Amino acid sequence: xxxxxxxxxxxxxxxxxxxxxxxxxxxxxxxxxxxxxxxxxxxxxxxxxxxxxxxxxxxxxxxxxxxxxxxxxxxxxxxxxxxxxxxxxxxxxxxxxxxxxxxxxxxxxxxxxxxxxxxxxxxxxxxxxxxxxxxxxxxxxxxxxxxxxxxxxxxxxxxxxxxxxxxxxxxxxxxxxxxxxxxxxxxxxxxxxxxxxxxxxxxxxxxxxxxxxxxxxxxxxxxxxxxxxxxxxxxxxxxxxxxxxxxxxxxxxxxxxxxxxxxxxxxxxxxxxxxxxxxxxxxxxxxxxxxxxxxxxxxxxxxxxxxxxxxxxxxxxxxxxxxxxxxxxxxxxxxxxxxxxxxxxxxxxxxxxxxxxxxxxxxxxxxxxxxxxxxxxxxxxxxxxxxxxxxxxxxxxxxxxxxxxxxxxxxxxxxxxxxxxxxxxxxxxxxxxxxxxxxxxxxxxxxxxxxxxxxxxxxx
Ligand code: GLY
Ligand code: MN
Ligand code: MN
Numbered sequence: 001x002x003x004x005x006x007x008x009x010x011x012x013x014x015x016x017x018x019x020x021x022x023x024x025x026x027x028x029x030x031x032x033x034x035x036x037x038x039x040x041x042x043x044x045x046x047x048x049x050x051x052x053x054x055x056x057x058x059x060x061x062x063x064x065x066x067x068x069x070x071x072x073x074x075x076x077x078x079x080x081x082x083x084x085x086x087x088x089x090x091x092x093x094x095x096x097x098x099x100x101x102x103x104x105x106x107x108x109x110x111x112x113x114x115x116x117x118x119x120x121x122x123x124x125x126x127x128x129x130x131x132x133x134x135x136x137x138x139x140x141x142x143x144x145x146x147x148x149x150x151x152x153x154x155x156x157x158x159x160x161x162x163x164x165x166x167x168x169x170x171x172x173x174x175x176x177x178x179x180x181x182x183x184x185x186x187x188x189x190x191x192x193x194x195x196x197x198x199x200x201x202x203x204x205x206x207x208x209x210x211x212x213x214x215x216x217x218x219x220x221x222x223x224x225x226x227x228x229x230x231x232x233x234x235x236x237x238x239x240x241x242x243x244x245x246x247x248x249x250x251x252x253x254x255x256x257x258x259x260x261x262x263x264x265x266x267x268x269x270x271x272x273x274x275x276x277x278x279x280x281x282x283x284x285x286x287x288x289x290x291x292x293x294x295x296x297x298x299x300x301x302x303x304x305x306x307x308x309x310x311x312x313x314x315x316x317x318x319x320x321x322x323x324x325x326x327x328x329x330x331x332x333x334x335x336x337x338x339x340x341x342x343x344x345x346x347x348x349x350x351x352x353x354x355x356x357x358x359x360x361x362x363x364x365x366x367x368x369x370x371x372x373x374x375x376x377x378x379x380x381x382x383x384x385x386x387x388x389x390x391x392x393x394x395x396x397x398x399x400x401x402x403x404x405x406x407x408x409x410x411x412x413x414x415x416x417x418x419x420x421x422x423x424x425x426x427x428x429x430x431x432x433x434x435x436x437x438x439x440x441x442x443x444x445x446x447x448x449x450x451x452x453x454x455x456x457x458x459x460x
Pocket of ligand 1: 228259260270357363407430
């Protein structure tokens with residue numbers, strides 16, 4: 001497949017304006033403790049424009065489309081310890097940039113690159129210390145104005161341009177995301193089957209056993225690492241939204257909630273499945289599961305071009321509100337009608353998060369959730385739970401190529417008036433979707449989602 005990076009750089013360059021110049025660093029290495037660093041993960045914006053994954057790198061792009069890369073210089077001794085470096089000599093041919101220099105030359109060269117430019121773009125509030133560094137370079141340009149140099153008069157947030165570009169996934173991105181989704185789906189299948197098999201064999205199952213299955217499958221298929229900290233939550237742990245895979249026993253008769261996805265070649269996947277540890281749902285588990293699934297079906301139907309980002313959430317809430325009344329989790333005498341439950345947000349006791357987020361290089365991907373052309377159209381409402389006044393702006397209109405998750409859930413903590421049969425059940429079902437020309441495509445259905453299909457899979 002053709003590498004898309006040069007094309008993206010050109011598309012960005014066209015938006016920088018006459019005399020514009022952009023500075024995009026990769027991520028900094030993060031110390032873990034003493035001599036150990038966290039595994040390096042490149043910056044997503046930088047990677048989007050270069051495909052380059054080494055640390056100590058920075059791209060400069062002009063409005064005319066000239067790309068200059070700063071990267072780690074070749075250094076045999078360092079390469080013996082830390083591994084291969086591309087180096088500035090090989091970078092133009094390998095990455096299609098116009099020029100490349102050692103990262104050590106950054107402070108010497110940047111003022112010259114910024115000289116006589118009118119506007120400098122860089123990502124605001126994403127790289128600690130970057131704004132101060134840009135200021136230092138601009139200071140040096142200013143020192144030369146006596147000799148006729150012009151100093152950029154405007155600084156702008158590059159995220160506003162790149163966020164919008166990244167929101168719609170090109171063919172290259174969609175292909176990688178599909179593969180990531182497939183690997184993650186396989187990992188969920190593997191964890192489900194492991195749970196049932198071990199319990200049937202009378203073996204202990206702990207959350208980390210299932211986490212190990214996920215990791216095995218991710219790495220087996222070439223994923224570099226999980227896209228986020230995997231949640232493997234047995235029983236009541238599923239009601240802790242940001243629970244991490246730990247050591248709790250997975251008990252026969254309980255549900256397990258797994259929220260895990262791999263990152264493949266810079267792209268995330270994000271899947272949640274909730275399944276019975278032993279492969280068979282109990283009655284109350286199944287009733288809640290089918291309700292969450294029905295709410296997801298409604299959200300999937302609402303995910304189509306022209307719809308608002310909030311439409312799937314609203315569709316979910318309508319189904320959940322009805323179900324909570326039907327199952328007696330909300331008392332009709334107190335909570336009233338479905339409309340009352342929606343307006344009072346009484347469902348919030350059991351469903352306290354949104355139904356999705358953008359997904360791409362970052363699991364919670366960049367991109368405004370407000371429709372840019374309607375950003376000035378504000379309205380106010382009073383939140384019935386907090387009493388706060390909230391300013392609303394029209395939500396983003398979905399377009400083909402956007403990628404988002406669809407992830408309704410229900411989390412039932414023991415409370416007065418809540419039927420005991422449902423206590424401590426936590427369920428979430430999450431799939432990743434591309435908005436298509438006429439609806440959406442779920443790319444994570446390589447792992448079953450219907451209760452009967454999950455039971456069948458876990459029997460085999
Ligand atoms: N796994 C993070 C999320 O579902 O948003
Ligand atoms: Mn998610
Ligand atoms: Mn998730």
